[in-house]
Amino acid sequence: MHTIVGTKKIGLLPADGIGKEVMPCVVKVLEALKAPFEYVNLDAGFECFERTGTALPDATVEAAKKCDGLLFGAVSSPSHKVEGYSSPIVAIRKKLDLYANVRPVVSSPVPGSLPGIDALIIRENTECLYVKDETIEDTPTGKRAVAKRVITEAASKRIAKLAYQMALKRASLHNRQGKVTIVHKSNVLSVTDGLFRESCLAVAEASELHSIKTEEQLVDSMVYRLFRDPQNFDVIVAPNMYGDIVSDGAAAVVGGLGLVPSANVGDEFIMCEPVHGSAPDIVGQQKANPIAMIRCGAMLLEHMGMGKESVAIEEAIQEAMHAGTLTPDLGGTATTTEVADFIAKRAVEIF
Amino acid sequence: MHTIVGTKKIGLLPADGIGKEVMPCVVKVLEALKAPFEYVNLDAGFECFERTGTALPDATVEAAKKCDGLLFGAVSSPSHKVEGYSSPIVAIRKKLDLYANVRPVVSSPVPGSLPGIDALIIRENTECLYVKDETIEDTPTGKRAVAKRVITEAASKRIAKLAYQMALKRASLHNRQGKVTIVHKSNVLSVTDGLFRESCLAVAEASELHSIKTEEQLVDSMVYRLFRDPQNFDVIVAPNMYGDIVSDGAAAVVGGLGLVPSANVGDEFIMCEPVHGSAPDIVGQQKANPIAMIRCGAMLLEHMGMGKESVAIEEAIQEAMHAGTLTPDLGGTATTTEVADFIAKRAVEIF
Ligand SMILES: CC(C)[C@H](C(=O)O)[C@@H](O)C(=O)O
Ligand SMILES: CC(C)[C@H](C(=O)O)[C@@H](O)C(=O)O
Numbered sequence: 197m198h199t200i201v202g203t204k205k206i207g208l209l210p211a212d213g214i215g216k217e218v219m220p221c222v223v224k225v226l227e228a229l230k231a232p233f234e235y236v237n238l239d240a241g242f243e244c245f246e247r248t249g250t251a252l253p254d255a256t257v258e259a260a261k262k263c264d265g266l267l268f269g270a271v272s273s274p275s276h277k278v279e280g281y282s283s284p285i286v287a288i289r290k291k292l293d294l295y296a297n298v299r300p301v302v303s304s305p306v307p308g309s310l311p312g313i314d315a316l317i318i319r320e321n322t323e324c325l326y327v328k329d330e331t332i333e334d335t336p337t338g339k340r341a342v343a344k345r346v347i348t349e350a351a352s353k354r355i356a357k358l359a360y361q362m363a364l365k366r367a368s369l370h371n372r373q374g375k376v377t378i379v380h381k382s383n384v385l386s387v388t389d390g391l392f393r394e395s396c397l398a399v400a401e402a403s404e405l406h407s408i409k410t411e412e413q414l415v416d417s418m419v420y421r422l423f424r425d426p427q428n429f430d431v432i433v434a435p436n437m438y439g440d441i442v443s444d445g446a447a448a449v450v451g452g453l454g455l456v457p458s459a460n461v462g463d464e465f466i467m468c469e470p471v472h473g474s475a476p477d478i479v480g481q482q483k484a485n486p487i488a489m490i491r492c493g494a495m496l497l498e499h500m501g502m503g504k505e506s507v508a509i510e511e512a513i514q515e516a517m518h519a520g521t522l523t524p525d526l527g528g529t530a531t532t533t534e535v536a537d538f539i540a541k542r543a544v545e546i547f
Numbered sequence: 548m549h550t551i552v553g554t555k556k557i558g559l560l561p562a563d564g565i566g567k568e569v570m571p572c573v574v575k576v577l578e579a580l581k582a583p584f585e586y587v588n589l590d591a592g593f594e595c596f597e598r599t600g601t602a603l604p605d606a607t608v609e610a611a612k613k614c615d616g617l618l619f620g621a622v623s624s625p626s627h628k629v630e631g632y633s634s635p636i637v638a639i640r641k642k643l644d645l646y647a648n649v650r651p652v653v654s655s656p657v658p659g660s661l662p663g664i665d666a667l668i669i670r671e672n673t674e675c676l677y678v679k680d681e682t683i684e685d686t687p688t689g690k691r692a693v694a695k696r697v698i699t700e701a702a703s704k705r706i707a708k709l710a711y712q713m714a715l716k717r718a719s720l721h722n723r724q725g726k727v728t729i730v731h732k733s734n735v736l737s738v739t740d741g742l743f744r745e746s747c748l749a750v751a752e753a754s755e756l757h758s759i760k761t762e763e764q765l766v767d768s769m770v771y772r773l774f775r776d777p778q779n780f781d782v783i784v785a786p787n788m789y790g791d792i793v794s795d796g797a798a799a800v801v802g803g804l805g806l807v808p809s810a811n812v813g814d815e816f817i818m819c820e821p822v823h824g825s826a827p828d829i830v831g832q833q834k835a836n837p838i839a840m841i842r843c844g845a846m847l848l849e850h851m852g853m854g855k856e857s858v859a860i861e862e863a864i865q866e867a868m869h870a871g872t873l874t875p876d877l878g879g880t881a882t883t884t885e886v887a888d889f890i891a892k893r894a895v896e897i898f
Contacts, residue, residue, distance in 0.1 A: 273734030273765070274734075277733070277737055277741050282737070283734055283735060286735060308775070325696065325732075325735065325736060326735060328735065328736070328737075330736065330737070330738035330739055332738050332742065335699075337699070337700075337701045338699060338700030338701045338704075339699065339700040339742055340697065340698075340699045340700070341697070341698045341699070341738045341739040341741075341742040342695050342696065342698075342739065343696040343698075343736055343738065343739040344693050344694075344695065344696075345676065345693065345694040345695075345696055346691065346693050347691075347692045347693075347694075348686075348688070348689060348690065348691045348692070349688075349689030349690040349691070350688045350689045353689075381676075381788075381791075382628070383624030383625075383634055384634060384637060384676065384677060384679065385676060385679070385681065385694055386628055386633070386679075386681070387681035387682070387683050387692045387694065388681055388692040388693065388694040390628050390692075391683065391690055391692045414624070415791075415792055416791045416792050416794075416795035416796075417795060417824075419770060419795055419796040419799070420795040420796060420798060420804065422796075422799075423774055423796065423799035423800060424659070424799050424803065437732075440766075440767050441766055441767050441770050441792060443767075444767035444768060444770055444771040445770040445771060445773075445774065445796065447771060448770070448771045448773075448774035448775050449774060452775065453771065473768075
């Protein structure tokens, strides 16, 4: 624990299941690198709900706001309806106005990963069906439920701006033309997805973005193309629900959910979380892959201007993969702790 | 053309793009097999809209209702908003109350197909976001659009019943335990997807269905699993939009959209259509794969009690694949017509 000048306060929300097993792994790597962070444990999740009656206590939100960044583990979603419970991850994204969910999807030297993929999914994080405005009524023929899907010009333009700016940054970094693929289903939802599409296209019109190519994919076709030629994508921008689905699909072609991190980004704030869930089936067995969570730490470091530390972590992860120091999801026999120890040690040496 | 007693009237709606190229292929195969069909050409699609001002003329709907079955080609979806245009395929499904979209997804001996897949996707075909009830308004911060997603108990139970009955049929055919996977996102949409989920589970409670195993998958996880272990699925039941996305994803792992047929099924009616689109990029080049459309003919025959003809077509398709008589999407050099001719000839010989 460091309390040097410039120390950043990082809130840790391990939440449920393997979230609690991979969180210590990322902290171990960050501490090994002497990241100037002070950590605060924050309560959230389904177990928190069972203990306290709420999945996201007000105290957690208040404390989170006082942090400089957050790391989130994973949350258990009971599929049966539980009175009073609702997903804390959706709620915290909204409460902190973390309007973008940034999900880098990159090929890895592991079984199950297709080669040559380097995409960045930018998922809108505040609206669409995630407004959770639902009603239900009885009718003569049974129950009838309605959910509202909200798409606004403001949120669509805001997310599109981020997507195009990221495309610009990636293009200049790799000295190539950038591309943004807009995901929608405007052939059916001509009004809502029409608005999303038009808002993105309007953003693309800005003169500094003219070098970026724009493509469109209907969401069904997007999922299809993701499996057929995932190498074809650069930045992908999507409304909330499509982004949720597309990013899980993308994880499948780069070696699995055990590898893919994400950052929930607001104007002044970042909360990083692995794309994977709480995996109740493997809890307590040292089988959880800590790499996605450790990559969240790398995203956090990069966001805070510690690019060198971030690169060291990624290089150490690549070495673990080449060395075959992998958990069972990637065909290896290493434990969660062994993978984390390997990465922590090598990251320090590389750094 | 046959006008023997018992002749069935089949409406043909080639619609747009390659729809017009693959429709003659299926008719060729059906005629070669002397299917007792009389064919009626019906107008629909985007080109029809440009010609007549409507994508689905009333005359088409009236004539379609007088048919015993329909074959639909593919429809072009302009992604830009075209005043007055709306998708004829969505409209005809609704007007004929074709409440189920049945999509068999089976491995093929072609490049790009994973082995061992034999799934059946049952997509609800009348509600969800496809009710197309959308509004838009100006607000101080820009436009705000809202779409309604409607899920009813009646439609959910109706589709679940079909799914479980199909699972029962498949289980007894293959002498194995059947399984139904329910797709939803009830961790976010607890009311609408909660209703879909509960309706399916209520149907599963019927005593004659107790032998069928029930599984649930959140839609994001479903797409992930589809790429990771597609062999794990039997019957999959999903609300409309998730079913749209999942079936394109499933097509990607069995060799592509050029192979996958579907049947829009009502209580007394069937309309078969390939899952693929109108593919404007390859129109007029004899590159379109006619297999999905020809398989639609096989589904139509099976539905009408001509199982032997249907099996002969599928065997001829398998032979074309083994012989490498394939269009470019499958790495072959055969033309659309060559593939269709091969299948027509072999189907007759096998029959
Ligand atoms: C847990 C769930 C509410 C969440 C989502 O749908 O956003 C998850 O799938 C994700 O992608 O972060
Ligand atoms: C063309 C489009 C309206 C249609 C749909 O979304 O249902 C298509 O994608 C399909 O799957 O049949």
